Amino acid sequence: MRIDLDNYREILDTLTRNKSRSLLTGFGIFWGVFMLVSLIGGGQGLKELLNSNFEGFATNSALVWAQPTSKAYKGFRKGRYWNMEYRDTERLRQRVPELDVISPILYGNGGSAYYADRKTSIDVNGVLPEYQFFNSPKMFYGRFLNDMDIAQKRKVCVIGKKIYKELFPGGGNPCGKFIRVDSIYYQVIGVDYNTSGGMTGSDGSKLLLPITQMQQVYNRGNTVDMIAVTGRPGVVMTSIIPRIREALGRAHTIDANDEQAIMVFNTEVLFQMMDSLFRGVNFLIWLVGLGTLLAGAIGVSNIMLVTVRERTIEIGIRRAIGATPRMILSQIVAESIVLTLVAGMSGILFAVFILQMLEMGNTEDGIVSAHFQVDFWTAIMAALAIAMMGVLAGIAPAARAMSIKPVDAMRDE
Structure with a gap:
């Protein structure tokens, strides 16, 4: 998919045309990513705090x-x-x-x-x-x-x-x-x-x-x-x-x-119980976080459908002057990806900031008692999940846009 500078300007113009709607839609993704990253980092810190009660103990x-x-x-x-x-x-x-x-x-x-x-x-x-x-x-x-x-x-x-x-x-x-x-x-x-x-x-x-x-x-x-x-x-x-x-x-x-x-x-039995406990906690964290993120993506998809409906005449004119279905598809999916990426990366940054504050609160004499942070690869996975959600959220609106015929669009009021 090739996106030049004009495409970026058009995407920005489309998203800022209705600022309130874009902000509220992006907030769903923002909150889902924030919850996911915060829960992962918070779960890691909680595990370290509980393990500190047995810090230094040999596992066997x-x-x-x-x-x-x-x-x-x-x-x-x-x-x-x-x-x-x-x-x-x-x-x-x-x-x-x-x-x-x-x-x-x-x-x-x-x-x-x-x-x-x-x-x-x-x-x-x-x-x-x-x-x-x-x-x-x-x-x-x-x-x-x-x-x-x-x-x-x-x-x-x-x-x-x-x-x-x-x-x-x-x-x-x-x-x-x-x-x-x-x-x-x-x-x-x-x-x-x-x-x-x-x-x-x-x-x-x-x-x-x-x-x-x-x-x-x-x-x-x-x-x-x-x-x-x-x-x-x-x-x-x-x-x-x-x-x-x-x-x-x-x-x-x-x-x-x-x-x-x-x-x-x-x-040894105690450590096995704790490992089993946190495996279950991690599963629930990912379940809740991804579920919240999915709900945000569904919201993005619904809003993009509304946007496509509002732009029926515009899409019809594009088709009439030679725009191919692939160009229409690229435009709609790109708008969805940009919206989800901006909101998602904002959620990651805010979650990392909150986790850093928690970590500073658990630091004494320069010694950190618990690390409330996510590792690099977890952040990368979250970013990839955001991009994937953006693609999925844009598919249904893009399919709707591709199905619009120029003649029918011209009749639309």
């Missing part, structure tokens, strides 16, 4: 903890309380070789941390350096715990984002400074900006200590509250959970089939 991982038994076993009554032990980590390593990282966790009873005249609430956790392979930290300052911290039972800590903001409101690197927890001073060695809730504190209120130091300070002995594990590459965590229960059940005289006593939270 699990958390294991003890609860009262729900079955009587080998002379022990139902409802018996039991605790996992530090050496359970070695038992799991020996009996379940498919496990990669095995990291015990101790929980404190909450409390407060102090620096100068400032105070904040905290969740104290005792972990090993291997814990970072289960829940990856996002170090803003300093470093994570290391093997020397564990071996020497150092009084050091890694603080969360919320603790850093409230104890050090002036900003700056807090590493090397001492904060007080209860009556003990700990040296800050790192600031972790991973604010995922998970099982180890939420909203950046976690304070991580070497597990050996926490065992000594809180008189926890050999017990652990939870064990975090990850599978080796290629290992499906669901397939080895029964063996985890069997290894712990054998050591503590618990029925390996007592799922309530040996609780296992499989993050």
Whole structure:
């Protein structure tokens, strides 16, 4: 289809002849594209916000903890309380070789941390350096715990984002400074900006200590509250959970089939559920967006039919002086494409602007918590969809225009 400068002038003249009608018609396409792009970008941002609750968690991982038994076993009554032990980590390593990282966790009873005249609430956790392979930290300052911290039972800590903001409101690197927890001073060695809730504190209120130091300070002995594990590459965590229960059940005289006593939270299943959820959300986004866009295209087609009816005499004169059906077809389809493209591209630009505002609202300290944007190829697909809608919207009016005979047009009033 060849469109020269005169054709563009004629298209512009036709569309601006009735500005109100063109604007209202284009608004249907504008709104459909805006809804489609906004929903896609917003859905992506919402997914990232939900995923941030489990940010850094290994996808093939699990958390294991003890609860009262729900079955009587080998002379022990139902409802018996039991605790996992530090050496359970070695038992799991020996009996379940498919496990990669095995990291015990101790929980404190909450409390407060102090620096100068400032105070904040905290969740104290005792972990090993291997814990970072289960829940990856996002170090803003300093470093994570290391093997020397564990071996020497150092009084050091890694603080969360919320603790850093409230104890050090002036900003700056807090590493090397001492904060007080209860009556003990700990040296800050790192600031972790991973604010995922998970099982180890939420909203950046976690304070991580070497597990050996926490065992000594809180008189926890050999017990652990939870064990975090990850599978080796290629290992499906669901397939080895029964063996985890069997290894712990054998050591503590618990029925390996007592799922309530040996609780296992499989993050692999959680991530699969979230993926399935967002696949459904994405399908609904495209369904609603394309449906709205189609409704706008139908509106364009109807208006173009009205325009063709109004221009019956003009089209008849064109036919009489030698215009071919193909020229008439090109003119009508081109008008439809221009109208839909202008309105559609305006919708894309406005949607990108709104999404950029949302992204800026979710940025703190230069870190974007969620990207409310669409990628390049999605925008290209939307533009192609607009062009296709323009062609489809112009076909019916163009067919109507091609069917007009010069003699009949001259009789039209």
